[in-house]
Amino acid sequence: MKTTYIKLSLSAIILLGVYSCKKGEVSASDLEAYANTDSVSSMVSDSVSSAATMKVKDKQFIKTADINMEVKDVYNATISIEKSVQDLGGFVTHSNLRSNVVSENTYNTSDEDAMLIKKYQTENTMQVRVPTEKLGELLTLINNDKLFLNARSINAEDVTSSIKYAEMESQRNRKTSENISQLRTNKDKVKLDDNNMTEGNLQKLAGMDTADNLKYSTVDIYIKEPKLRIAEIAVTNTTRLDNKYKFNFIYDAKDGFIYGFYLIQKIIVALINIWPLLLITACLIYFLRKRKMTKPEQTKIPD
Numbered sequence: 001m002k003t004t005y006i007k008l009s010l011s012a013i014i015l016l017g018v019y020s021c022k023k024g025e026v027s028a029s030d031l032e033a034y035a036n037t038d039s040v041s042s043m044v045s046d047s048v049s050s051a052a053t054m055k056v057k058d059k060q061f062i063k064t065a066d067i068n069m070e071v072k073d074v075y076n077a078t079i080s081i082e083k084s085v086q087d088l089g090g091f092v093t094h095s096n097l098r099s100n101v102v103s104e105n106t107y108n109t110s111d112e113d114a115m116l117i118k119k120y121q122t123e124n125t126m127q128v129r130v131p132t133e134k135l136g137e138l139l140t141l142i143n144n145d146k147l148f149l150n151a152r153s154i155n156a157e158d159v160t161s162s163i164k165y166a167e168m169e170s171q172r173n174r175k176t177s178e179n180i181s182q183l184r185t186n187k188d189k190v191k192l193d194d195n196n197m198t199e200g201n202l203q204k205l206a207g208m209d210t211a212d213n214l215k216y217s218t219v220d221i222y223i224k225e226p227k228l229r230i231a232e233i234a235v236t237n238t239t240r241l242d243n244k245y246k247f248n249f250i251y252d253a254k255d256g257f258i259y260g261f262y263l264i265q266k267i268i269v270a271l272i273n274i275w276p277l278l279l280i281t282a283c284l285i286y287f288l289r290k291r292k293m294t295k296p297e298q299t300k301i302p303d
Contacts, residue, residue, distance in 0.1 A: 052154050053136040060163060061156040062210075063132055063217040067142060068150040070226045074122040077145045077223055081126065084141040090130030090216065097124040102228055108237050116233040123224035129216040138219065147226060159210065166207065173200050 052063065071077040074097065082092055099120045108114045130138045143149075176196050183189045271278065 052139055054156055058160070059158055060160050060214060062159055062213045063135055063157075064155045065135065065139060065217065065219045066151070066153045067139075067219065068152070068222045069142075069146040070148040070150065071145050071223050072147055072225070074124050074223055074225055078124050078126070080145055081128070081142055081221065084138060085128045085130055088130050088134040088138055090128055090134070090138070092126065092128050094127040095124065096126075097122070099229075106235065106238075108239055110237065111240050112237055114235050114237040114239075116231075116235045118231040118233065119228045120231065121225055121228050123222070126221040126223075128219050128221065130219060132215060132217045135217045135219070142221065145223075159214075163210065166203065166210075170200075170203060173203065 052065065054061065078095065078097055082095070085092060099122045102119045102121065104116070104118050106114050106116050128138075139152075139154075173196065177193075177200075180189060180193050180196060183192070
């Protein structure tokens with residue numbers, strides 16, 4: 001029994017079920033109200049795909065879009081897109097603007113000053129949510145900022161059957177709850193009731209997500225500048241400062257004298273540590289010389 005409930009719960013989540021009871025749960029009628037909020041704007045550019053503004057009787061669609069394009073100025077385009085989204089009643093969920101540095105060089109202009117030259121390219125990855133009925137209008141406004149459109153995809157996922165199935169699942173869940181309430185109270189009944197409530201909560205959560213996705217479309221946007229930009233940044237000439245403090249004769253001479261004194265001490269200590277070897281070496285040299293001096297010279301026999 002428990003396994004059956006778990007399987008049904010997972011199926012309800014996958015199919016975006018809607019849990020509806022008497023205490024304010026989201027129902028299929030709520031989803032219909034969300035999907036049909038306001039009418040589609042009558043003035044939409046012909047350049048926008050019909051998938052963005054499509055409406056079919058007795059059908060409900062979750063719409064998403066993905067845009068990749070090049071713009072003249074990423075920062076200005078970002079501000080323009082964010083303002084357009086806000087004016088249309090939407091909101092920005094993610095915006096990651098960054099500059100990718102291609103090269104960086106420093107050139108000295110005087111004894112004190114230098115110029116840092118950076119070559120970089122700016123890009124931004126955004127995700128925005130906009131009311132579904134305003135999706136076509138937003139795509140038109142975004143299109144006005146482009147220099148070159150690399151790619152654009154618009155998806156309209158039909159979730160009508162999933163919503164109908166979820167409604168049937170919610171009815172089954174209510175019926176199961178009524179059947180459980182008629183059982184005699186024991187440990188098994190408590191477990192069944194708990195599993196049934198868990199399944200109902202998961203269906204309710206999935207229904208809320210579905211309603212939100214029907215009401216708001218998600219648009220992923222990637223924009224970048226086609227050419228590199230150059231930044232000129234005034235900095236201090238560090239090369240002159242390095243040369244200024246790189247060598248100090250008086251200090252280095254004093255430090256060298258002290259180092260030499262310590263080096264002599266280290267050599268003496270090292271010789272003391274190997275005094276047995278020095279003693280043996282001295283003895284060998286002494287005996288070899290003495291033996292050489294005492295060795296008789298060979299007399300030459302005359303021819």
